[in-house]
Amino acid sequence: MLENAAHDMSYPPARGPVLLLSCMDPRLLDNTAMFMNHDNLENRYDQVIFAGASLGALGGGLPEYKHWKMTFFDHLAGAIELHRIEDVYILEHRHCGAYHKIFKVAAEFDDTPEGMAAEAELHLKYAQILTGEIEDWASARGVKLCVKSFLMDMRGTVSILQMPSGSNGSNGAPKLKKKSKKVKRT
Ligand SMILES: [Zn+2]
Secondary structure, eight states: OGGGOOOOOSSOOOSSOEEEEEOOOGGGHHHHHHHHHHTTOTTOEEEEEOTTTHHHHTGGGOGGGHHHHHHHHHHHHHHHHHHOOOEEEEEEESSOHIIIIISOSSOOOOSSHHHHHHHHHHHHHHHHHHHHHHHHHHHHTTOOOEEEEEEEOTTSOEEEOOOOTTOOOSTTOOSSOSOOSSOOOO
């Protein structure tokens, strides 16, 4: 079944070593490895795991989790130092308990088209905020990193996370409000 997952093919896969940021959810561990294999990255990536993926790496915008962000960037620096990574994959997933139980940024989403769209939009929001922080961090150090964000469903199928077509954002920035009560860029 895993081999048949119809992953997104709309983006160019990373050519060199990658840092993968994923969630801790045990239901998707094998699917995560399969997805990386799909991008021909078998045994060619560092992996850092935070509950909530991008939201966790941002420390959830909560003071008590602030150190998570520091830990993420320490690992990013380590991945560059050790393996000269050039790409960062942010892998979000649907029905992420960390979003609604740990960081409480939303109630659990249902499986209606509207619920699924709202869920994808929220994951895009935090993935984009983290992408911005990674790019700022990298440019301050003269490092070039290409960041891609993805959303996995509960079947393990992965789609690239991007702005919905027809939205009016520019420069790839999400049309979502940049400032949220829970997460602020620092
Ligand atoms: Zn999760």
